[in-house]
Amino acid sequence: LPDDPSSTYEILYEKALEAYKDGNWFACASYLNRSIQDYKFYVEVVTRCRLNCKKSVIPAEAVGINFELIYYQQLLEISDCLRRCKKGKLGKRPEIPAPLVVDRKFEDRMPYNYLQFCYFKLEKNKEAVAAAYTYFITHQDDQRIIDNLKYYRGLEGVTDEDFKDLERNAYQNAYVRGLHAYHDSDWESTVKNMEESLRLYFEEEEKCCAACEGPYSHNGHPDFVNAVADHFLVVLICQYKCEEKLSVFGKEYLPNFVGEHFNFLQFAYFHMKDLDKVVQAVATFLLFQPDDEDMLRNKAYYMKEFGFHQGHFIPFEEAKQYFERRKIFSEIIDYVKTEYALSSDKLVDDTSNAWTKKIPPLKETTNPHSNYQPFMEYTEKIGVTIVADSAELNGSSRLAADGFFHDDHCHIISDLIRKKKSDSTGVRQITIPEAIQVVVEEHEYEISLRLLLRVIEVVRLYISAFINSTGLFVKQARIVCRPGDDKGEKKQHEDCIPQEDGGCIKTFSHLSDQEYIGVAFLTNIIDGTGQLYFMDKDKQIQSSLAPKCGRLTIFKASDHHGVNPSSVNERCSLYVHLTSNVNDDDKSQRQVKEFLKKMDEGRTKQPSEVNNTEILQQFYDQGVKIIQAGEKDLLGRERLVADGLATEEECSRLINLTRKGGLYGDGYKGTTSPHTDSETFLGLNISRASKLVQQKAVSMNIVQLALDISEMSRLLVEKFLNLSHPLYFEYTHLVCRTAKEANEKDRSDDLSHPVHADNCDLQPDGTCIVRETSFMQRHYSAILYLNEDIEGGDFFFAYPNKSVQVSVQPKCGRLVGFNAGEFHGVRAVLKGQRCALAMWYTKDPSYVELSRITAKRVLSQMGGKSKTTTVTDRNQNTGKDDEVEDASANVVHPKNADDQNSQSIPASKESKDAGAERTDNESEVSTSKETSSSMMEVKSKAMEKEEL
Numbered sequence: 001l002p003d004d005p006s007s008t009y010e011i012l013y014e015k016a017l018e019a020y021k022d023g024n025w026f027a028c029a030s031y032l033n034r035s036i037q038d039y040k041f042y043v044e045v046v047t048r049c050r051l052n053c054k055k056s057v058i059p060a061e062a063v064g065i066n067f068e069l070i071y072y073q074q075l076l077e078i079s080d081c082l083r084r085c086k087k088g089k090l091g092k093r094p095e096i097p098a099p100l101v102v103d104r105k106f107e108d109r110m111p112y113n114y115l116q117f118c119y120f121k122l123e124k125n126k127e128a129v130a131a132a133y134t135y136f137i138t139h140q141d142d143q144r145i146i147d148n149l150k151y152y153r154g155l156e157g158v159t160d161e162d163f164k165d166l167e168r169n170a171y172q173n174a175y176v177r178g179l180h181a182y183h184d185s186d187w188e189s190t191v192k193n194m195e196e197s198l199r200l201y202f203e204e205e206e207k208c209c210a211a212c213e214g215p216y217s218h219n220g221h222p223d224f225v226n227a228v229a230d231h232f233l234v235v236l237i238c239q240y241k242c243e244e245k246l247s248v249f250g251k252e253y254l255p256n257f258v259g260e261h262f263n264f265l266q267f268a269y270f271h272m273k274d275l276d277k278v279v280q281a282v283a284t285f286l287l288f289q290p291d292d293e294d295m296l297r298n299k300a301y302y303m304k305e306f307g308f309h310q311g312h313f314i315p316f317e318e319a320k321q322y323f324e325r326r327k328i329f330s331e332i333i334d335y336v337k338t339e340y341a342l343s344s345d346k347l348v349d350d351t352s353n354a355w356t357k358k359i360p361p362l363k364e365t366t367n368p369h370s371n372y373q374p375f376m377e378y379t380e381k382i383g384v385t386i387v388a389d390s391a392e393l394n395g396s397s398r399l400a401a402d403g404f405f406h407d408d409h410c411h412i413i414s415d416l417i418r419k420k421k422s423d424s425t426g427v428r429q430i431t432i433p434e435a436i437q438v439v440v441e442e443h444e445y446e447i448s449l450r451l452l453l454r455v456i457e458v459v460r461l462y463i464s465a466f467i468n469s470t471g472l473f474v475k476q477a478r479i480v481c482r483p484g485d486d487k488g489e490k491k492q493h494e495d496c497i498p499q500e501d502g503g504c505i506k507t508f509s510h511l512s513d514q515e516y517i518g519v520a521f522l523t524n525i526i527d528g529t530g531q532l533y534f535m536d537k538d539k540q541i542q543s544s545l546a547p548k549c550g551r552l553t554i555f556k557a558s559d560h561h562g563v564n565p566s567s568v569n570e571r572c573s574l575y576v577h578l579t580s581n582v583n584d585d586d587k588s589q590r591q592v593k594e595f596l597k598k599m600d601e602g603r604t605k606q607p608s609e610v611n612n613t614e615i616l617q618q619f620y621d622q623g624v625k626i627i628q629a630g631e632k633d634l635l636g637r638e639r640l641v642a643d644g645l646a647t648e649e650e651c652s653r654l655i656n657l658t659r660k661g662g663l664y665g666d667g668y669k670g671t672t673s674p675h676t677d678s679e680t681f682l683g684l685n686i687s688r689a690s691k692l693v694q695q696k697a698v699s700m701n702i703v704q705l706a707l708d709i710s711e712m713s714r715l716l717v718e719k720f721l722n723l724s725h726p727l728y729f730e731y732t733h734l735v736c737r738t739a740k741e742a743n744e745k746d747r748s749d750d751l752s753h754p755v756h757a758d759n760c761d762l763q764p765d766g767t768c769i770v771r772e773t774s775f776m777q778r779h780y781s782a783i784l785y786l787n788e789d790i791e792g793g794d795f796f797f798a799y800p801n802k803s804v805q806v807s808v809q810p811k812c813g814r815l816v817g818f819n820a821g822e823f824h825g826v827r828a829v830l831k832g833q834r835c836a837l838a839m840w841y842t843k844d845p846s847y848v849e850l851s852r853i854t855a856k857r858v859l860s861q862m863g864g865k866s867k868t869t870t871v872t873d874r875n876q877n878t879g880k881d882d883e884v885e886d887a888s889a890n891v892v893h894p895k896n897a898d899d900q901n902s903q904s905i906p907a908s909k910e911s912k913d914a915g916a917e918r919t920d921n922e923s924e925v926s927t928s929k930e931t932s933s934s935m936m937e938v939k940s941k942a943m944e945k946e947e948l
């Protein structure tokens with residue numbers, strides 16, 4: 001099997017050598033042959049992938065030209081040049097770059113904090129003031145430095161001029177001078193300084209981009225192309241952020257900084273009667289803000305009054321190039337956000353609920369390896385892959401592995417900490433008892449707590465197995481979120497090394513090496529920041545790992561480690577401290593288990609307490625009809641058929657959704673015809689549906705409809721069957737089975753879905769056994785049909801010997817519900833496409849369908865409704881808005897890094913206003929009010945001029 005992880009060539013080879021040692025010649029030969037075969041297969045597949053991927057991207061007519069070789073030849077030359085240049089200029093300096101933490105301290109102006117004090121001690125007051133002021137610019141809420149500045153102001157000989165920002169860039173000075181000149185109506189100086197500012201800015205931006213082309217630490221052993229692409233991406237994201245970084249004056253962010261120059265310039269050129277440049281400046285401004293109404297009006301005015309026409313409005317070349325380069329950046333980043341990052345999980349089907357597989361318990365054993373193997377097999381099954389071992393991480397008992405859980409899990413677990421405020425250092429954290437409290441207050445977080453408990457348990461068992469222990473204990477576990485760089489973590493880093501447990505330490509105290517730490521990342525950080533790193537005794541960085549949701553890193557509690565700040569988004573991880581000492585067990589796991597058990601018990605009703613008449617009446621009032629039910633009609637107690645759960649319009653919208661977003665395959669193994677060769681199978685699950693909404697490939701209303709209708713169906717099954725325990729969704733799947741055209745086969749015995757039960761494996765003797773692979777957590781099933789214009793395709797309940805008991809014909813709005821243990825099947829679909837919404841429900845909340853929670857989150861984030869549907873709410877979701885908005889609305893914009901409360905740049909009114917009142921609208925095309933008003937001023941002044 002190509003993807004069978006237990007028979008790869010290296011494992012087969014190992015087995016062959018074992019057989020060889022044991023003198024088992026037959027096995028030896030057989031393993032060696034299989035191993036050789038698999039090796040050939042593997043090499044063939046990988047090389048083909050490499051070739052085909054290139055060919056699929058590079059157009060055939062360009063292949064012969066070999067741009068690639070030319071590019072890499074140039075790259076080799078640049079590389080050679082770079083090495084020699086550095087060597088020549090830096091001489092004997094060690095090649096190893098300084099740890100990121102140090103670089104960040106410089107970027108954050110930390111040295112000036114010390115410098116001011118040293119100057120003060122040296123009684124060099126003027127220098128002390130400048131250093132203090134420079135530090136203050138990036139630490140404006142640091143009370144200590146504010147006090148110092150006040151104190152300095154009172155010192156003899158200190159004047160206003162001494163309060164200068166030593167790190168302010170030349171272009172910033174020019175810009176500020178330009179603003180002053182503009183205010184004084186000194187047009188010549190405005191032009192001179194604004195042009196100067198632009199020229200220096202472009203230089204500075206080029207340098208900033210070059211600074212981004214630094215080293216990158218890869219995880220694992222990527223392919224050449226993947227390695228180049230990943231490194232490129234990190235550089236690109238860094239370069240894209242240059243504009244944002246350079247648009248910050250002190251702590252203040254100036255939106256559309258580059259474009260704004262041309263606003264002032266067009267006005268100054270106008271006054272200097274340089275009309276050719278006026279139109280160029282207008283064209284350039286509109287490049288950055290094409291919808292700016294005031295500038296468009298200015299343009300119309302210039303056209304009307306001075307006879308310019310469209311062709312005259314040519315932007316300045318350098319600004320145009322800059323703009324176009326950034327446009328490409330943004331397109332690539334957009335692609336990465338919507339496609340590239342998703343492409344890896346497009347390949348894996350995230351529907352198989354692999355994660356809910358039973359965790360093998362650890363056995364008390366004297367053979368330390370006996371737990372390791374089954375546990376590693378389990379983790380392999382749920383998709384865990386090791387990315388770096390102890391040797392690669394330069395330590396002992398270290399490991400990093402990916403795939404313990406997925407994005408859904410990360411979001412849902414992180415929900416527990418969502419409302420937690422940060423402490424004085426900007427860090428947010430939550431312990432297990434606090435997490436329980438969150439659920440006590442808001443029951444909706446129960447699933448999050450269940451997941452958290454499960455993740456901690458998997459981490460505990462995995463680490464125990466990894467270090468060959470029969471079971472470590474949890475000494476402490478917590479979720480820790482560190483703020484992104486722009487959210488003020490900076491001040492914490494003065495002299496200490498941030499730790500994964502939320503603290504920040506100056507020295508490493510000696511910790512027992514019988515204790516272990518597991519860090520399970522809950523955030524993806526793709527720009528190369530926020531790593532967890534290991535250090536040797538001399539604080540040299542040995543290795544580092546990028547945060548990635550589902551990645552677990554294991555190390556000894558005594559290992560020196562640190563956390564790099566993330567550059568933008570908050571960085572969350574689950575920190576689990578394990579010990580071999582039972583007395584150190586924090587008992588929180590038991591506490592959570594008991595708490596959850598009580599919650600569950602609280603929901604189960606006595607049969608006498610169940611009274612569903614009112615809800616059922618509401619269903620009937622809404623036109624839902626029970627057609628057949630129970631032993632009498634359907635030959636089984638827990639069986640029902642109801643009509644009227646969806647209107648024709650709703651059915652066709654759901655069919656559209658499936659056709660538009662479905663993937664060929666059953667959603668489990670990806671085979672296009674899983675049950676019969678004569679049909680294809682198209683499936684769409686909620687997880688994919690919500691991703692499609694995010695990508696604006698389908699509208700959110702239609703996904704909301706799928707959620708609402710399935711929720712109604714669930715409620716009806718639970719209420720009609722008088723269940724004493726609530727049902728939860730386990731899996732929701734839109735499916736269409738299509739008869740292949742021009743099918744020659746005789747299908748009289750064929751079935752679209754063979755007779756089966758949904759939670760056990762039906763045996764030839766009519767018994768049904770529960771295996772690890774059967775979905776035993778599925779307690780009830782329901783299928784809502786969406787159309788009847790097909791031939792064949794009847795659903796039927798069956799006897800254990802597989803013969804038909806009762807048939808049900810599909811029809812839009814018809815629901816079949818039953819206990820998942822009932823035997824059933826589907827007759828062959830002979831003509832047409834048979835679509836349905838299949839649902840499985842569970843009584844066990846640990847198996848809740850996580851992607852439903854994610855989907856609801858996605859929809860509410862995008863402005864959808866947040867409330868759950870009730871029976872009487874139906875028919876509110878109409879198809880009017882199914883059309884998706886223009887996909888181009890999805891462009892990525894840079895994040896603005898300003899601070900609402902920041903102080904203004906001294907003596908620059910425009911900048912202050914523009915910065916302080918900026919709204920959160922990140923769209924490039926919107927103009928802030930302030931800009932508009934200054935533009936109004938420009939326009940009215942232009943008119944005045946004309947009147948004169």
Ligand SMILES: O=C(O)CCC(=O)C(=O)O
Pocket residue numbers: 753758783794795824825826836838
């Ligand atoms: O589509 C149907 O009618 C039944 C499908 C089914 O039984 C299943 O997918 O397990």
Ligand SMILES: [Fe+2]
Pocket residue numbers: 756757758781824
């Ligand atoms: Fe089934």
